[in-house]
Amino acid sequence: MVNKKKNDTAHERILIAAKKVFFLKGMAGARMQDIADEAGINKALLHYYFRNKEKLFELIFKEASNQFFPKIADIIDSDIPLFEKIESFCSEYIDMMQQNAYLPLFVLNEVNKQPHRFRERFWKNREFLFSKFVGQIEMEIKNRKIKPVSPAHLFINMISMCIFPFIAKPMMMMSSGMDELQFRDFMDQRKTEIPKFIIESIKR
């Protein structure tokens, strides 16, 4: 045996299929057979490459939660001015989620259903973004650049407005009769609407 290339078909097709099925149905609702079918391979091959459902899910979930989070940190922790930071956070975060609209609900749902899976990862990897952002806001308040606002609430407001529409997407589309394209447009607007809305509220 020599170097085994892992960029080949079956192994990769399985990962893509697993992602699709897990995102759509969640851990509890996903069937190994569905994944095999989606990948166009025999079910036994799943277990050949990834020991069991648990392990396979863990991989998908880890990738998903990493994608859901840490890139935020780069923006939030950067040294740019507050208003610019808010603008680029909203814009970039929504942009990321547009490429994977299922991601937020998938991650948040699984965290709710199996908190243990997330707990360790949280205490380890993340000091969590928060601190630096909070400091910056407090600074701006002290300098009377913005009104006195609660940094925690401001932060939660911002991510709520960015993320929630993806979670409520099907419901929004149904209730307002939007189609896929109109939803995309709507979220494109939000990239600028949310920052405007926030800044309008806190600026002096």
Next chain:
Amino acid sequence: MVNKKKNDTAHERILIAAKKVFFLKGMAGARMQDIADEAGINKALLHYYFRNKEKLFELIFKEASNQFFPKIADIIDSDIPLFEKIESFCSEYIDMMQQNAYLPLFVLNEVNKQPHRFRERFWKNREFLFSKFVGQIEMEIKNRKIKPVSPAHLFINMISMCIFPFIAKPMMMMSSGMDELQFRDFMDQRKTEIPKFIIESIKR
């Protein structure tokens, strides 16, 4: 046979148990045995009262989605002034969700996973709140009472900020080290923080 009272124990205990288990694990993750255990009865009794899992779920889901929605309409569609309306919506809606923090994620998740279950209900029952609220906002803009803002985005902003924290609750608690009580406090604050935040942004 005479009048059958349905306010008795088993039947009710099952509904309570089913609600608990479905809320916690979702349709796909819930086990009939879990529900039976939780209700302290034999599994066969579940099928005696509610033919099958599907039917039982349908009941719980219908009640949940009714609770998640329509009471909003009363506030949103009422004739009170805009700012008051925003205030009472946020306050009352958060208050409702505090009594049932699992509700938003449960409903939104199941709507995502089985959109068909919701579609009919939407086209039928609800003209959806929207219209009257939108009209009122456009009016206030025309009268130069508030800045020109997109009613749709304003509406989504408001419900995002109210609902999202419940969906992200475990994650928020983990990442910030909140306990149950602190979360409650935080949401109590939001009942006034969100309206302040919104009004500050749109007022002239």
Next chain:
DNA sequence: CTTAGTATTAACTATTTGGTTAAAATATAT
């Protein structure tokens, strides 16, 4: 008390589903 309907259970069945095995096909090295 007896009877007829109702509630409840233990035991069972059928199906779904995650996982295994052993053999076949395919590729790789010598």
Next chain:
DNA sequence: ATATATTTTAACCAAATAGTTAATACTAAG
């Protein structure tokens, strides 16, 4: 070409799980 390792499959297996059945306990009416 032959041997060796890797990939892939068909056929199974065992556990889990929704749903059934037939018998038993319970309740209320006459």
